[in-house]
Amino acid sequence: MQTTEVDMAGFAKGNSFTLVAEDPVGYRAKVSPNIVAVRTLNDGSSLTYAALDDRIARCASLLHGLFGSRGDQFRVAGLARNCVDLLVLAFACQRIRAIFVPLNWRLNAAELSAIIADCDPELVVYEPEFEPVAKGLAEHAPRVMLFPFGGGPDGLDARLAAAGPTVRLKGDADLPAILLYTSGTTGTPKGVILTRRNLFYSAVNFSFVGEVTPGSVTFCDLPFFHTIGLVAIARTTLMMGGTLVISDRFMPDRTIACLNDETLGVTHYFAVPQMASILRDQPGYAPDRMRRLKAIFIGGAPLPPPLVAAYLADGVALVNGYGMSEAGTVMHMPLDADAIATRHGSIGFPAPLIELKICDQDGREVDAGEIGEIWLKGPSVTPGYWNKPDQTQAAFTNGWFRSGDMAKRDEDGFHILADRLKDMFISGGENVYPAEIEGVIAGHPAVAEVAVIGVPDSRWGEVGVAFVVLRPGESVSEETLKALCAQTLAAYKRPAHIVYSDAIPRNAAGKPQKHVLRDHWSKNPATAEA
Incomplete structure (x- = not known):
């Protein structure tokens, strides 16, 4: 310009x-x-x-x-x-x-x-x-x-x-x-x-x-x-x-x-x-x-x-x-x-x-x-x-x-945000980056895989949902994982929901398909399974 x-x-x-x-x-x-x-x-x-x-x-x-x-x-x-x-x-x-x-x-x-x-x-x-x-x-x-x-x-x-x-x-x-x-x-x-x-x-x-x-x-x-x-x-x-x-x-x-x-x-x-x-x-x-x-x-x-x-x-x-x-x-x-x-x-x-x-x-x-x-x-x-x-x-x-x-x-020059190239979501006006949460949860010895997405929430705009795959024969409660997050993450970053899954959907390059997780959550937010 x-x-x-x-x-x-x-x-x-x-x-x-x-x-x-x-x-x-x-x-x-x-x-x-x-x-x-x-x-x-x-x-x-x-x-x-x-x-x-x-x-x-x-x-x-x-x-x-x-x-x-x-x-x-x-x-x-x-x-x-x-x-x-x-x-x-x-x-x-x-x-x-x-x-x-x-x-x-x-x-x-x-x-x-x-x-x-x-x-x-x-x-x-x-x-x-x-x-x-x-x-x-x-x-x-x-x-x-x-x-x-x-x-x-x-x-x-x-x-x-x-x-x-x-x-x-x-x-x-x-x-x-x-x-x-x-x-x-x-x-x-x-x-x-x-x-x-x-x-x-x-x-x-x-x-x-x-x-x-x-x-x-x-x-x-x-x-x-x-x-x-x-x-x-x-x-x-x-x-x-x-x-x-x-x-x-x-x-x-x-x-x-x-x-x-x-x-x-x-x-x-x-x-x-x-x-x-x-x-x-x-x-x-x-x-x-x-x-x-x-x-x-x-x-x-x-x-x-x-x-x-x-x-x-x-x-x-x-x-x-x-x-x-x-x-x-x-x-x-x-x-x-x-x-x-x-x-x-x-x-x-x-x-x-x-x-x-x-x-x-x-x-x-x-x-x-x-x-x-x-x-x-x-x-x-x-x-x-x-x-x-x-x-x-x-x-x-x-x-x-x-x-x-x-x-x-649009044709008149007005702009609309379409999506985030990165996986960031916004909770209560604060930027939240899923990789940070994933790194904390993945540190638990019972966790094999984890993927975090942001989902709509009536109070905070968006909150985090962590999809967790456990190691064979291992178990860990939702309360334990949330407590783990509370040790190192600010309150607005901590996931509001933990969902246990058999697998994280991934593409041919091995990257998590988070759009699939969002689709599962939107269809059944209470018990979404990947």
Whole structure:
């Protein structure tokens, strides 16, 4: 797409452009210092852009004083539910050429330890709720320093109060700024590298498709360890000069109260389909009090058409999109009621600064109506994975990032996700990779073979079903296998169902035929047998 090339070369090719090479809060602190930048829903606190900028500057000074002697690109990890200071850490790291690593607090200690071993941070700042986990991580990283968010003599508040603001170091737009960890199909955690340039253009893309402006009030209770929370929502809002309302967790009654608060005037809310369904069933749901709401933005899974229609009947737009850690916002439905009502299942058009094509297995673009893999190019696309050159090389073909997701487009240019090239499924808005679960179950001595699929679930969107073949003469209970998974896997990854089978259907190449397993499950989910 020619527009992208012009923007990249003419708009921000050099490193001197402040918003690309650095963070946007400093600019907003100059031009709109007294506008409220962030509000925290659970304690009612707020910070103006001037106050937020000062806190970031003090944090940058603190981090540079602690670790600056080690050079650029040292890593700082944050382990906490959504809070202002996770964003403060992220922006402070960018100002001094360090790298911020938001940790998924839903993972267990074993999973987090693998991430810590890979990114090797100098510091982990943790929420007191997660102190035992943080101290356990330190056992696997002897050089790491730990201290908590919040108060106390060793807490972040006291350290920032003692620190003076620092001058920003000249940035390089193409240095890593954030690592977002996402599990691969092998179950090995991968750190997606996001540079300053990636972050800037990801925010620009969402500002276009989400119509985020200086008057926007965005509300986020999706976690900041995902790209939608940390980049699409938080970074876009602060870049555009809006107000970001932060919730530390999804609590339906509190979320409804916030959306109904006409003095706050939320314009953008973000959810997964299960959250949207729960909210509409709340006793306090009052769409007539959400008159400033442009839309509820949905990610993580397809939207059920009846839910879209029900919200539209209430005058609330429920819009779906498609994005990924490696590229940010990729596609999105327009905020148009007619398009939303008539394009069920669509994820809309590519974002303006994304080049996208749908390709067959040989890399040739397919025609409208044909299914192919989504290939991407553009300034928001990651340069690769941390410490994984082979996987980085495998992810790109002739400069195009291969998403691993299948889609088709219609004659009008609307896109629909058709299938996943990989076997990933999405449970409660979280990506789940069957190979990781299979590896755990296969470790039991009674198990000969295992294959895991995702199946529809009314509560979580999808859950896992593990088809297990036992060794001759061996036995193991469903409870034992689930307990084994609980030792090493986060709750959302653990299979909801165990099905014992005589064999796993395989093709001539020996690969499991998971479509056969899905067919068996759909016909008789209670006792599906392969």
